[in-house]
Amino acid sequence: MNTGRVHSWDLSTGVDGPGTRFALFLSGCPLRCLYCANPDTWYMRDGQELTVDAVMAEIEKYRTFIAAAGGGVTITGGEPLLQPLFTAEVFRRCKELGLHTALDTSGFLGSRATDELLADTSLVLLDIKAFDIAAYRSLTGAGLAPTLTFANRLSRLGVPVRIRYVLVPGRTDDEAAIDGLAAFIAGLGNVECVDVLPFHKLGAAKYEALDIPFPLRDTPTPSPDLMDRVRGQFRDHGVHAF
Template sequence: MAPESVTGRIHSWDLSTGVDGPGTRFVLFTSGCPLRCLYCANPDTWHMRDGREATVDEVMTQIEKYRDFLVTAGGGVTLTGGEPLLQPAFTAAVLRRCKEAGLHTALDTSGFLGARASDALLADTGLVLLDIKSFDVATYRKLTGGALAPTLNFATRLNGLGRRVWIRYVLVPGWTDDEDAVEGLAGFLAGLACVERVDILPFHKLGAAKYDAMDIPFPLRDTPVPDEALVDRVRGQFRRRGLKAH
């Protein structure tokens, strides 16, 4: 099947600066995710059926409208979700077309489905934004409904392939702030030459309204957001391992 005829299910797209890779990004939100993170801000992307079908050509037509601006702004295209690797053929085709168009590409993934990413897909990915939810196996399971091992295996594979990686770590009081777990993750990441930075993302409740609109409970509605002291402590743990933490 020709890449331009590959179809996928997408939720939406947006332009963003600073949180989805370098520069100003065209961010494509794919539909469908195998995990159910308790702090998820986008429950409207969980199911593929809730997205709309789009061809790679349709996506590229939209991206091309912003191409010159994205290049001038030192940005590119980021595929996120949902989980883009739930639709590996579509994701691979979009990444390939963007690379051919001279646009920087980034893939935002939990790594849970990392085995579905072919080496060719990853070769077309300029940067992997890898979301590691917790380094404690039991906590990871409770927090996401999934297993931690696939993500760590994917991180090790990315290192072997020499791909650029930024780690995203959502800091949730009472869930992902355990000092020993953070220390374990920092030690693991310090051993991966591919990791360029670690972004500490403070838990927020900006998606609460979506849960209300969908008439589903927001599990962490009563969980406090982390204060600056906690953010600084966790950031410091990564920095002491020689990692660039933001």
């Protein structure tokens, strides 16, 4: 029986895809992003082992409501593609129910997503953490190339994508790198928009509870002017940015 390690689930509006979403948070992530707001999802061992049937029973409770609200089911984490078989089965079952599905991923493990999984994915929320190779590795501890490869594959398959870009002053605000990313996105053809998200410290309490240091504790949040500049750079390349 197909099981997965699940951290939690919640209902959300506006941040995990269109409409009201049933957001399923899976445990385990290969990245260690310096601004991660959910360090409690890093390890699969910390999740609860659940069957697909158990998850679908929870989704079924909210099915009518989320469908009426123009929403659906989002699998996030952690990193859903660390558990690709479980993610694929939940999405397949959701599509059978006529529910919109969204995959929230860094794309680092994009090669684990089968074409069948992506065929059952209505929308990919793709986090591109940085566009400069050195900055990406410094920020995440991993390489950028797998994410860009996955983005190109999604373009070829015609899977709708929304890009998420977290703006961290001094780390992801380089003008040349953002122009490069904007040009890359403009060339894909399947990107609906870019959500430029301001770095925040809302997860700091989780680090304290886990007794681990929050690496960006002294990093400021971006100013409104910086947010406007970066959104403007994307728009200058013909990319919708919010």
